[in-house]
Amino acid sequence: MTDERTGRNKTIKLSPKEESFYAARAVKCSPRCSASYENQIFWNDTMYALRFLPDAFVDLMIADPPYNLTKSFGKNIFRQMELKEYSKWLNNWLKRVDRLLKPNASIYICADWRSSLVIPEVAGKYFILQNRISWEREKGRAAQNNWKNCLEDIWFFTKSDTYTFNLDNVKVQRPVLAPYRDFGGHPKDWSEINGRKIRYTAPSNIWTDITIPFWSMAENTDHPTQKPEKLIAKLILASSNKGDMVFDPFVGSGTTAVTAKKLGRRFLGIEREKKYVALSMKRLEMADTNPAIQGYENGIFKSRNSDSV
Numbered sequence: 001m002t003d004e005r006t007g008r009n010k011t012i013k014l015s016p017k018e019e020s021f022y023a024a025r026a027v028k029c030s031p032r033c034s035a036s037y038e039n040q041i042f043w044n045d046t047m048y049a050l051r052f053l054p055d056a057f058v059d060l061m062i063a064d065p066p067y068n069l070t071k072s073f074g075k076n077i078f079r080q081m082e083l084k085e086y087s088k089w090l091n092n093w094l095k096r097v098d099r100l101l102k103p104n105a106s107i108y109i110c111a112d113w114r115s116s117l118v119i120p121e122v123a124g125k126y127f128i129l130q131n132r133i134s135w136e137r138e139k140g141r142a143a144q145n146n147w148k149n150c151l152e153d154i155w156f157f158t159k160s161d162t163y164t165f166n167l168d169n170v171k172v173q174r175p176v177l178a179p180y181r182d183f184g185g186h187p188k189d190w191s192e193i194n195g196r197k198i199r200y201t202a203p204s205n206i207w208t209d210i211t212i213p214f215w216s217m218a219e220n221t222d223h224p225t226q227k228p229e230k231l232i233a234k235l236i237l238a239s240s241n242k243g244d245m246v247f248d249p250f251v252g253s254g255t256t257a258v259t260a261k262k263l264g265r266r267f268l269g270i271e272r273e274k275k276y277v278a279l280s281m282k283r284l285e286m287a288d289t290n291p292a293i294q295g296y297e298n299g300i301f302k303s304r305n306s307d308s309v
Contacts, residue, residue, distance in 0.1 A: 011220045012286075014278055022278035022285075038245070041257060041284070042270045043277045046249045049270045050096045058100045059164070059244035060265075062235055062256045064110040064227055065090070076273065083118055090115075090122045097249060098126045106164060106239040107157040108133075110227065116153045127157035135207035135231065154235070164244075169237040171200040173300055207234075209295070209303050217294055218286075221279050223253035230295040232259040240265055254280025262291045 014022065026043040027035045029052045037057070042049045066078040068086045081089065101107070107127050111119050120129055133154040142148045176197040189199055210231050213220040219229050232255055240246060242264040248256035251269025253276050260267035261284060271277050295302050 009215045010218045011215050011222065012218075012279060012282060013222075014275075014282060018282070019275060019278040022281040023274045025281045026277045037268050038266050039261070040268055041251065041254065041277055041280045042268070043272070043274070044270060045272045046093060046270045047096070050093070050100070050249070053100055053268075055099050056102050057245055058097075058105055058247040059102055060105060060236065060240040061097065061101060061107045061247045061249070062110075062232060063097075063108070063249055064225070064252065064256075065093070065115075065250050067112045067115045067225075083114075086115065087118045087122050090118065091125070093249065094123055094126055097247075100247065101159050103160050104162045104164065105159040107159070108235050108239070109155045109157070111153045111155060113149070113151065113153070116155070119153075119155050123155065123157055127159060128161065129155070129157055131156040131205050133205045133207060135210050137210065137212050164239055164241060166238055166241070167202060169299075170203050170234050170301075172203045173198050174201055203234075207231075209301060211295065218290065219255070219258075219283070219294065221253040221276075221283075223276060223279065226253050227255045228295075229255055229259045229262070229293045230301065232256050233263060233293050233296050234301065236260055236263050236265060251280060252276050254283045258283045258287050259293065261287050262293055 023043060026041045027033070028043050029035075029049050033052055037053055068080055068083070107123070109119055109123060116132075120132075123129075133156060135152055135154065137150055137152055176199050210228055211217075213226050213228055220226070236246060236256075236259060243266065245266045245268065246256060246260040247267070248269045251257055251271045254269060254271075257267040257269040257280060269280060271280060
C-alpha cells in the first residue's frame with residue numbers, strides 16, 4: 001500500500017554526498033581560525049568554539065541545550081544525570097557565554113519540566129530572571145502510569161534592567177466577543193477587518209498555538225528535538241531589532257539561525273554533529289528563496305494548524 005505522504009512529504013533529507021557538501025560550507029574554528037563569526041554556523045563542540053568568540057557581541061541568545069534526558073543526537077548520546085551534575089553541566093557553559101553578551105542582551109533558555117527544576121537557580125547567578133514561558137506541544141508519548149507530557153518551558157532572562165522588548169511585534173489578534181462602542185458609536189479598543197471584529201492584545205506567557213514540525217512542513221528534519229520556526233520567531237521579534245546579532249550555542253538543525261535570517265537579523269550558531277550542520281546550511285540556503293515562516297503571515301501569528309488567525 002502506498003504511503004499517503006508520498007509526494008507530499010517535505011522533510012529535508014540529504015544524501016551522504018549532499019551532507020558532506022553542505023557541512024563543508026560551515027566554519028571549523030581553530031587557534032588559527034580567522035573566519036567572521038557573523039551569519040555563520042560553526043562546526044565545533046560548543047565549549048571549544050566559545051573560546052574564539054569576542055566579548056559583548058550578542059544582542060539575543062536563544063539556547064536549546066540538551067534536556068536532562070538520555071537521547072541520541074546523531075553519533076553522540078547525551079545521558080541523563082543526577083540533577084546536581086546537570087546543574088554543573090549547565091553552569092559550565094553558561095559562565096562562558098556570559099562575557100559574549102551585550103549589557104542590554106536578552107537570553108532565552110529552553111527546558112522540559114526536569115531541566116526547569118534547576119535552570120532558574122543556575123542561570124540566575126549570571127542573569128536577571130524576567131519570566132517563564134510555557135508552551136504546549138501537541139506531540140507526546142502517552143504513559144500507562146503517568147500524565148502525558150505535552151508542556152515545555154522557555155526561561156526569559158536579561159543581562160540587565162535595560163533590554164529590548166517589542167510588544168507590538170508579538171501582540172495577539174483575538175476575536176471580539178463583546179464589541180463595545182463609545183458614545184459616538186465608534187469601536188472601543190477593537191476594529192473590523194473583512195467583516196471580523198478583532199482586537200490586538202498583549203501576549204501571555206502561555207502559548208497554545210505552536211505546531212511541532214512534521215512531514216508536510218517544509219522546515220521539518222529528522223532532528224529529535226527540532227523547535228518550530230514560529231516559536232523562535234516570537235522570541236526574535238520580541239527581543240531583538242533588525243540587524244541585531246542572534247546567537248544559539250546549540251543550534252541543532254539550524255532553526256534559530258534560519259529564523260533570524262528570515263527576520264533580517266544577523267546570526268551565529270554552533271553545532272558539533274556533521275549531519276545537523278549540513279541540515280542547517282541547507283536550510284539557510286533554502287531561506288534565500290523561501291523566507292516564509294509557517295504560521296506567521298503579514299505580521300500576524302496564526303492559530304495552530306488553521307488558516308484563521
